[in-house]
Amino acid sequence: MSETLADSVDMARLSTEDADFEARLDALLAWEGVSDAEVQQRVADIIAAVRRRGDAALIEYTGRFDRLSVSTMDELTLGGERLERAYVGLPAEQREALARAAERIRVYHERQRPTSWSYVEEDGSVLGQQVTPLDRAGIYVPGGKAAYPSSVLMNAIPAHVAGVREIVMVVPTPDGVINELVLAAAHLAGVDHVFTIGGAQAVAALAYGTETVPRVDKIVGPGNIYVATAKRAVFGQVGIDMIAGPSEILIVSDGGTDPEWLAMDLFSQAEHDEDAQALLVSWDERHLTEVEAAIVKLLPTLEREEIVRQSLARRGALIRCRDRNEAVCLINRIAPEHLELSMAEPEALLPEVRHAGAIFMGRYTAEALGDYCAGPNHVLPTSGTARFSSPLGVYDFQKRSSVIHCSEEGASTLGAIASVLARGESLTAHARSAEYRIKE
């Protein structure tokens, strides 16, 4: 079977038996979020200016890029009271939903906290690791159309649960437009204060500090290509989370889920933006055709119909595979950000899933539930990076110190081994330092 176009949806239909399947899948998955030399140079200039001129540079760039004319950083600062006011001022239904989501996210993340540990050896030596929170975290929140309060909860609550002493948020407010839901979420999530700045200049301020913006230890949160480039540039000076690509979902269906549900699950991914990716895999050909029909039927009812159409046409696909085992191979090859196992007994398949950001099990667990309020984080590895990275979590806001306490006896034993190895590496001061601890 090759590509078939339904009456009014331009979405690839593939089969793993197609001769060109591998090449077509590669082309669909291809994504490289690399910034060109011009963007890199502009970002380097902005970072240098913020390091050199601090607040003055921030004020200047905010005037230029966000069209905000201010004379002091005070005008770009929102304190805890302002955040609380935003929360109190929300309509009751939104306030309640936000609070319940925050509570569920907090409960889930509390289970994630790594703990210090140690053990004592026979000779009395103690070995272990001490876990401590970061002193200060910076949360980047995009402004404008992509300003999502849920994203504030997902980025800030893990930091708060980790015990981070101070959580600083930056969010650009182009033309002075403030999103009250975003501020309310910041209040709920334990953000200490907010600067209404954005772009590479905000990343530079968080990484190096200015007269007003405190230097943080780690910067998390999504942003445009300037933000991503700046995060990559300051990596090492501060910690950063992964640099996110477009959002994606891979749904594996056994054919038993309502086709309209699946169509809407695909749409919920595709509506993010034109580069978002929505893939459905099934070994049931008839089912794929039913989902395609549901897509055709429901597409015209969507508010974001045009974005969804473009996303499905550019990066979406309905894929027929031979069987369940081939579906597992596709999952592990794609390493999707979101994986829906829309089937009976998804538990049976779970142990075979090696790479996925988040796994939504069964017909009832729509990805949208996880995006907002199930509890797990919605900041997830994209573009196949689930091969080596994890959902944002409490562990991202803590770090470990090794702890070694040798007894006199233990130091003597270890000293003899270290001496041989150090001399093998021609590091004789290492060897002599160890040898001092060998008992006569």
Next chain:
Amino acid sequence: MSETLADSVDMARLSTEDADFEARLDALLAWEGVSDAEVQQRVADIIAAVRRRGDAALIEYTGRFDRLSVSTMDELTLGGERLERAYVGLPAEQREALARAAERIRVYHERQRPTSWSYVEEDGSVLGQQVTPLDRAGIYVPGGKAAYPSSVLMNAIPAHVAGVREIVMVVPTPDGVINELVLAAAHLAGVDHVFTIGGAQAVAALAYGTETVPRVDKIVGPGNIYVATAKRAVFGQVGIDMIAGPSEILIVSDGGTDPEWLAMDLFSQAEHDEDAQALLVSWDERHLTEVEAAIVKLLPTLEREEIVRQSLARRGALIRCRDRNEAVCLINRIAPEHLELSMAEPEALLPEVRHAGAIFMGRYTAEALGDYCAGPNHVLPTSGTARFSSPLGVYDFQKRSSVIHCSEEGASTLGAIASVLARGESLTAHARSAEYRIKE
């Protein structure tokens, strides 16, 4: 008190009471391992060539940079048998020391393994995280004078303990010089095969794969500025560990440790290279003077005297502080890679240490013991990055997937919350996907 030069050691002596103390400490700590535009461009060219021409580019660069003239990748490949042969061929004392170190490192790292977890909510929904190993890890090992077998153990054993399916090592062998100890360590640590390539070309090969070198999921291990620049460039395509700066130690002494022991502990850091940093802090002025005298006395006895002299002169210091509390402030400000608490009852101070890569407790725990065989990893965050990062560990070779399995009841409850929040973000397909799961 200001800087005093001892008879024959050029090492700063500072006091926290000096008017210019803050500025001088800042200058001592300053380190920025940023590569210039020329290095970046050369690295970008090398990466592009390896992506385009694969093995052919590797063979060409290895000829140019390592002066190895080969015609096939076979000649740059060492299999498991060759590694075992290196191990068997070692002198007994070295073989035994290496094996005991490997065993201790393995035992320690086995305690580090994160585990999958889940919990069931009242309505039957299940939430948790599934922990899985990386499929394939790449270990970069520097060649030439800095080829350290201990580094092979420290980088590869955590990957092996994590359950990584395939561990690939790269090590350049300039002029064909092979270090048998390095290969023996690779055998002990569970490395599957070795390619004798290095530099940015080796990093590119691991990140993107060639006809011969398999694409890995994460690259760890130290290297020169080309290696570091290449790792930064491929970050996102693969995972990487931290980009390491020069090695450092901060020793806090209560005055009760033998000055010669402390001098040698400082030397063991300083002998790494001219940029290494060795700092000693004490509130006991007389003790600092005694350590200084021991430095003067022992320096001429060192094999690497010249490197140590330069390192101490450029980046070393003996620092007098007011008291124990001020020492704690210095620790947390410096966030040292290695911290020696050379004192009675270091346990009392431990909870106050917020930032340090590894903490060596008491007078017997020389850093050198931890470098080789105590068990904890010697790959540690440098240049103050202990503020936000951790020793290399098993957790670096595993990742997590969120698992969400909503019951029908749970999906209905969550659907109502998600619907409100999604509509607040104008993501109506998200809302409708959630609403399908609300029970009538």
